Amino acid sequence: DVKVTQSSRYLVKRTGEKVFLECVQDMDHENMFWYRQDPGLGLRLIYFSYDVKMKEKGDIPEGYSVSREKKERFSLILESASTNQTSMYLCASGDSAGTINEKLFFGSGTQLSVL
Amino acid sequence: GENVEQHPSTLSVQEGDSAVIKCTYSDSASNYFPWYKQELGKRPQLIIDIRSNVGEKKDQRIAVTLNKTAKHFSLHITETQPEDSAVYFCAASFTGGGNKLTFGTGTQLKVEL
Numbered sequence: 001d002v003k004v005t006q007s008s009r010y011l012v013k014r015t016g017e018k019v020f021l022e023c024v025q026d027m028d029h030e031n032m033f034w035y036r037q038d039p040g041l042g043l044r045l046i047y048f049s050y051d052v053k054m055k056e057k058g059d060i061p062e063g064y065s066v067s068r069e070k071k072e073r074f075s076l077i078l079e080s081a082s083t084n085q086t087s088m089y090l091c092a093s094g095d096s097a098g099t100i101n102e103k104l105f106f107g108s109g110t111q112l113s114v115l
Numbered sequence: 116g117e118n119v120e121q122h123p124s125t126l127s128v129q130e131g132d133s134a135v136i137k138c139t140y141s142d143s144a145s146n147y148f149p150w151y152k153q154e155l156g157k158r159p160q161l162i163i164d165i166r167s168n169v170g171e172k173k174d175q176r177i178a179v180t181l182n183k184t185a186k187h188f189s190l191h192i193t194e195t196q197p198e199d200s201a202v203y204f205c206a207a208s209f210t211g212g213g214n215k216l217t218f219g220t221g222t223q224l225k226v227e228l
Contacts, residue, residue, distance in 0.1 A: 030213075031213050033214070033215075042121070042221045043159070043218040043221075045215070059116070094213075095214075102149065102164065103149070103214075106159050107158060109158060
């Protein structure tokens with residue numbers, strides 16, 4: 001079974017800190033995504049990547065950056081954390097090669113609190 | 116870009132009743148419509164999906180219908196059970212879009228005994 005692992009389940013940081021959220025998938029998927037989940041707002045796409053060293057902005061990229069140095073690892077970076085970035089962060093991966101399999105596999109999420 | 120609206124935001128039904136969740140989308144190029152279920156404290160998981168060349172798809176107690184003309188699709192759960200209680204998200208994308216989904220805002224379904 002596909003496994004998408006996020007490094008931390010809960011994280012507490014202070015305003016202004018640099019924060020790294022790590023995600024690793026074990027199924028050799030090309031595509032990886034970072035979503036933010038807030039009550040009443042659903043899942044909003046922050047950044048995504050279709051290949052190593054490649055990144056694309058999603059719908060809410062402001063205040064975030066990403067890194068994909070290896071195929072299996074996709075990191076979300078908050079350069080200077082702010083209280084409005086307190087949220088649940090979900091990583092996901094998928095492999096739509098051939099356009100047959102559109103399924104996304106999610107990690108368990110990281111609940112980030114910025115104080 | 117794509118915009119997906121989902122209603123209702125909360126839904127409470129009695130065990131054994133049916134539940135219907137509706138979504139509308141804006142981009143006529145979208146042709147893939149999955150539904151994800153997220154139980155409390157767990158990750159979202161795909162439960163059913165439909166492509167635009169199909170009007171309806173069933174899998175046991177769940178079904179999804181699609182109206183391309185009206186740009187809306189719905190999730191139907193029959194004979195609801197307590198384990199159906201969860202948040203359900205609809206989403207839309209297009210084939211060849213590289214798994215890039217636009218999600219609705221979610222529906223909290225509560226099945227009461």
